[in-house]
Amino acid sequence: MDRAIAIDVKQLCKSYERHKAVDDISFQVYAGEIFGLLGPNGAGKSTTLRTLITLLHPTSGSAAVFGHDTVREADTVRMLIGYVPQERAIDRFLTGREHLELLGALYHLSKTEAAKRIDELLTLVELNAHADRPAKTYSGGMKRKLDIACGLLPNPKILFLDEPTLGLDVQSRLRIWEYVRMLKTRGLTVVMTTNYLDEADQLCDRLAIIDGGKIKTLGSPAELKIALGGDIVSLTLKETDRTAGLEAVLKDQPAITSVRTTDKGLDIRVESPEKALPAILDSANRLGCNIEFIQYNRPRLDDVFIAHTGRAITESVPETGST
Amino acid sequence: MEHYWQEIGALTMRWVKRLSREKFSMLFTLVQPMLFWLIFFGNLFQRAADTQVTQAPNYISFLAAGVVVMTVLNNGLAGGVDLLFDKENGFLERLMSTPIHRSSVILSRFLFVMTITSLQVLVILGVAFLFDVHPATGLLGVATILLIGMMFGVGLTAISMAMAFSVKSHGDFFSVLGFLSLPMIFLSSALVPLVAMPGWMSFLAKFNPMTWVIDAVRPLILSGWSEALPHVGMVVIVMLVFDALCLYGGAKAFRRAMG
Numbered sequence: 001m002d003r004a005i006a007i008d009v010k011q012l013c014k015s016y017e018r019h020k021a022v023d024d025i026s027f028q029v030y031a032g033e034i035f036g037l038l039g040p041n042g043a044g045k046s047t048t049l050r051t052l053i054t055l056l057h058p059t060s061g062s063a064a065v066f067g068h069d070t071v072r073e074a075d076t077v078r079m080l081i082g083y084v085p086q087e088r089a090i091d092r093f094l095t096g097r098e099h100l101e102l103l104g105a106l107y108h109l110s111k112t113e114a115a116k117r118i119d120e121l122l123t124l125v126e127l128n129a130h131a132d133r134p135a136k137t138y139s140g141g142m143k144r145k146l147d148i149a150c151g152l153l154p155n156p157k158i159l160f161l162d163e164p165t166l167g168l169d170v171q172s173r174l175r176i177w178e179y180v181r182m183l184k185t186r187g188l189t190v191v192m193t194t195n196y197l198d199e200a201d202q203l204c205d206r207l208a209i210i211d212g213g214k215i216k217t218l219g220s221p222a223e224l225k226i227a228l229g230g231d232i233v234s235l236t237l238k239e240t241d242r243t244a245g246l247e248a249v250l251k252d253q254p255a256i257t258s259v260r261t262t263d264k265g266l267d268i269r270v271e272s273p274e275k276a277l278p279a280i281l282d283s284a285n286r287l288g289c290n291i292e293f294i295q296y297n298r299p300r301l302d303d304v305f306i307a308h309t310g311r312a313i314t315e316s317v318p319e320t321g322s323t
Numbered sequence: 324m325e326h327y328w329q330e331i332g333a334l335t336m337r338w339v340k341r342l343s344r345e346k347f348s349m350l351f352t353l354v355q356p357m358l359f360w361l362i363f364f365g366n367l368f369q370r371a372a373d374t375q376v377t378q379a380p381n382y383i384s385f386l387a388a389g390v391v392v393m394t395v396l397n398n399g400l401a402g403g404v405d406l407l408f409d410k411e412n413g414f415l416e417r418l419m420s421t422p423i424h425r426s427s428v429i430l431s432r433f434l435f436v437m438t439i440t441s442l443q444v445l446v447i448l449g450v451a452f453l454f455d456v457h458p459a460t461g462l463l464g465v466a467t468i469l470l471i472g473m474m475f476g477v478g479l480t481a482i483s484m485a486m487a488f489s490v491k492s493h494g495d496f497f498s499v500l501g502f503l504s505l506p507m508i509f510l511s512s513a514l515v516p517l518v519a520m521p522g523w524m525s526f527l528a529k530f531n532p533m534t535w536v537i538d539a540v541r542p543l544i545l546s547g548w549s550e551a552l553p554h555v556g557m558v559v560i561v562m563l564v565f566d567a568l569c570l571y572g573g574a575k576a577f578r579r580a581m582g
Contacts, residue, residue, distance in 0.1 A: 079422050102337055
């Protein structure tokens with residue numbers, strides 16, 4: 001793939017005293033994609049993110065945003081990025097508009113320029129009606145929207161989201177996902193951390209699974225699932241004596257990766273279900289096998305996660321201190 | 324440079340807005356508990372305190388300097404609290420991810436704390452005035468008092484911010500704060516002159532920068548320039564050293580916390 005590189009991380013390490021929070025990771029984020037850092041708490045996602053937004057200096061290795069080093073050219077990088085922190089980083093006593101005005105001044109916008117951009121953003125996140133109320137009166141979802149508006153204020157090329165939907169109700173989550181997709185269509189590059197598998201699956205073009213400070217695997221959700229060996233079609237046959245015959249025929253089909261005999265019938269790993277399913281049914285018909293039941297399982301991101309880390313994401317990681 | 328002022332201005336206004344939103348907090352910031360020390364403690368000890376010992380016409384005029392400096396102490400030590408909350412809820416991180424000069428946040432805090440402190444000192448001197456305490460050195464003396472107060476306040480605020488950046492939880496912050504402030508007051512010349520203290524206390528009090536500050540403010544209120552000037556000169560030197568140490572420590576803590 002020949003695409004512009006937005007972020008280039010090379011052999012990044014970050015240690016705290018004896019604990020290695022990030023241990024020699026390298027990856028690239030392409031311009032215009034939604035890139036996810038997926039992992040349990042304490043895996044090193046937030047440390048990686050904080051390095052990219054210039055808040056942490058790497059112990060060794062480097063990170064560059066559009067070619068600018070995050071340590072040596074921190075100010076240039078800061079002009080290119082927007083950041084939405086994990087905590088609700090909201091000043092209870094300021095109104096939504098005042099939050100944005102403060103940031104406008106910190107990005108050195110003129111009053112008129114800031115006012116124009118603030119109006120646009122408030123419309124975008126649908127906070128117009130509440131813009132002049134103190135933030136302590138906001139709901140969780142509204143605070144998150146304000147957070148995102150704050151992240152977008154500098155008109156960034158890359159938006160960093162740290163656990164964007166942590167602790168939100170289902171409706172607000174879907175809302176935030178909608179925003180993120182919309183931002184992508186506007187040409188923004190989005191980098192987000194998450195420990196929700198469904199979020200990574202639904203939202204990210206590509207993702208890196210991080211555990212114990214290392215990248216375990218990286219790719220698009222579909223690639224990662226296919227890498228496990230593809231979808232599984234399970235056949236339950238009425239007459240098991242014909243199983244071997246069917247197995248022999250199916251083994252040579254192009255869309256099928258592997259076939260395994262089970263006590264009820266066959267487990268068939270397929271590359272593309274669209275091509276494989278007709279072929280399977282066709283062969284079964286020709287051989288006169290009566291199919292009692294077909295089950296089709298697509299590997300979920302959970303399976304990918306377990307395959308690469310050896311445990312489910314919900315299982316807790318040993319406490320490692322700073323994240 | 325223009326950017327720098329824009330940042331500091333916006334950040335300082337944020338502190339002002341926060342204060343103005345909390346009506347009670349604003350009221351109690353101006354009508355602060357320190358006034359009770361002056362009004363109640365000052366009048367309560369009017370007859371119990373020996374004017375021969377205090378070397379002042381009455382106890383309240385002796386106490387005025389102490390209360391002024393106690394105000395500076397309390398404000399300074401609490402000066403980092405809001406940054407502590409900013410650190411805990413991630414607001415500081417958001418500010419630091421913007422292309423601002425790293426010192427802007429801290430300078431805005433100094434500016435705000437110093438302004439509030441000066442206003443409070445003026446309120447205290449005003450109330451003292453009502454109790455017939457007239458500063459012997461006039462308005463220029465009051466300006467000098469504010470200046471000395473700010474010099475002391477800068478160092479204290481730096482300590483407070485260093486603590487805010489270093490502590491693990493705000494519980495720790497407030498316990499250290501509560502632990503520090505009373506000994507600072509009792510082991511100083513705020514309530515009693517050094518000569519009237521038990522030997523070991525006056526010995527310790529000599530090492531308390533607060534004593535030096537009070538010893539300069541007090542003659543500005545009670546005696547006049549000729550007696551005050553040597554003390555003022557002395558306290559400026561002491562404060563330069565004190566501030567340098569505190570700012571050094573504060574900058575170190577800040578750098579450690581910020582990457």
